[in-house]
Amino acid sequence: MSIKSDVLSILLEAKGSSVSGSSIARKLGISRNAVWKAVNNLKEEGYFIDAATNKGYCLGLKNNILSEQSIRQYLKAKTFGSKIDIFKTIDSTNTFAKKLAQLGAAEGSVVISEEQTAGKGRLGRKFFSPSHTGIYITIILRPKMPLEKSTLITSCAAVAVAKTIDSIANVNSNIKWVNDIYINDKKACGILTEAGLDFETNTLDYVIVGIGINVSNESFPEALKDIATSLFIESHQPINRSELVAELLNNLEKEYYDIENLSFLQEYRRRSNVIGSDITVLCGNNKYDAHAVDIDNDARLIVTTDDGKTHALNSGEVSVRKKC
Numbered sequence: 001m002s003i004k005s006d007v008l009s010i011l012l013e014a015k016g017s018s019v020s021g022s023s024i025a026r027k028l029g030i031s032r033n034a035v036w037k038a039v040n041n042l043k044e045e046g047y048f049i050d051a052a053t054n055k056g057y058c059l060g061l062k063n064n065i066l067s068e069q070s071i072r073q074y075l076k077a078k079t080f081g082s083k084i085d086i087f088k089t090i091d092s093t094n095t096f097a098k099k100l101a102q103l104g105a106a107e108g109s110v111v112i113s114e115e116q117t118a119g120k121g122r123l124g125r126k127f128f129s130p131s132h133t134g135i136y137i138t139i140i141l142r143p144k145m146p147l148e149k150s151t152l153i154t155s156c157a158a159v160a161v162a163k164t165i166d167s168i169a170n171v172n173s174n175i176k177w178v179n180d181i182y183i184n185d186k187k188a189c190g191i192l193t194e195a196g197l198d199f200e201t202n203t204l205d206y207v208i209v210g211i212g213i214n215v216s217n218e219s220f221p222e223a224l225k226d227i228a229t230s231l232f233i234e235s236h237q238p239i240n241r242s243e244l245v246a247e248l249l250n251n252l253e254k255e256y257y258d259i260e261n262l263s264f265l266q267e268y269r270r271r272s273n274v275i276g277s278d279i280t281v282l283c284g285n286n287k288y289d290a291h292a293v294d295i296d297n298d299a300r301l302i303v304t305t306d307d308g309k310t311h312a313l314n315s316g317e318v319s320v321r322k323k324c
C-alpha cells in the first residue's frame with residue numbers, strides 16, 4: 001500500500017472526525033510533511049478534505065469516490081473482493097477481467113471502474129457508463145459446474161443484485177428475465193455474464209459476471225430517458241457507492257456458494273416482472289408473441305404460444321406487451 005492509501009484508510013476510519021497530522025505521521029512512521037503531501041494528492045483526486053489549524057484533517061462524509069479502502073470498510077465477504085482492481089477509466093471491466101481470468105486470477109477477484117468508454121451490454125449493445133455516477137464491476141468465478149448449468153449464475157447474480165439494491169436504496173426492485181433489474185418499470189441495472197471454456201475437459205474454465213448499476217444519475221440521454229432509471233431517481237436519497245459495492249459482494253458470495261440448492265430461484269420467481277404477462281420474444285432473428293408462464297429450475301423461461309405449444313427459453317430477450 002502507498003502512503004496515500006494509508007492516509008486515506010486512517011481518514012476513513014475516523015468517519016468524519018478530524019485527525020491531526022502529527023498523529024497520522026506517528027501511526028505511519030512518516031513525517032508531517034509526507035502526510036501533507038498525501039492529503040494534497042488525495043484532494044487532487046477529488047476527495048474533499050478539510051484542514052483546520054490545531055484540529056487536523058477531516059474527510060467529509062459527502063465523499064463518494066470508489067476506493068479499495070472505502071469498500072473494505074463494509075466488506076464481509078471472504079472470497080469475493082479478496083483482490084480488487086479499481087480504475088478511474090477503462091474500456092470495459094468485463095474485457096479486463098477476462099484477461100485476468102485467462103492469466104489465472106483467483107475466484108472472487110474483482111475489477112471496478114469509475115467510468116467505461118466501451119461498456120458492453122448483451123446482444124452486442126453498449127452499456128451507458130458515465131463517470132462517477134454508477135457501479136461498473138466484474139467478478140471472476142471458477143465454477144465447478146457443467147456448461148449447461150452456467151446460466152444459473154446470471155439468475156443467482158440477479159437475485160443478489162436486487163436484494164442489495166433494495167436494502168441500500170430502500171426500493172422494491174424486480175427482475176426482468178433474464179438479467180435486468182427494474183424499479184418502477186424502468187431499468188436500473190444490467191448483468192452481462194461471459195464464460196471461458198477449457199476445451200480439453202469441455203468444462204468451464206472461468207465465468208465473469210459484469211454488473212452495471214445506475215446509481216446517482218439525475219437524468220439520462222434522450223435515447224434512454226424513457227427506459228432507464230437510477231437508484232437516486234427512485235429513492236431520492238444519496239447512495240454510498242462503496243457500501244453498495246461491498247454489500248453486493250457480500251450478497252453475491254452468499255447466493256453463489258449456495259447456488260446448488262437452487263433456493264435463489266424462489267426469490268427470482270417472486271421478483272419476476274414477466275411471469276403471468278403477455279410478452280414478445282426476440283430470439284436471434286426470430287420475433288414472436290407468447291405468454292410467460294413460469295421459470296423452471298434451470299432458470300429457463302417457460303412460455304406458451306397461440307398454437308398451444310410450450311417452450312423453455314434458454315436465452316433471448318423478452319418485452320412485456322402493454323395491455324390495450
Ligand code: BTN
Nearest residue numbers: 092094119120121122190210212
Ligand atoms: C445489459 O444490460 O445488456 C448488460 C449490461 C452489463 C454492463 C456491465 S457494466 C460492468 C461490466 N462491464 C461491461 O462492459 N459490461 C458489464
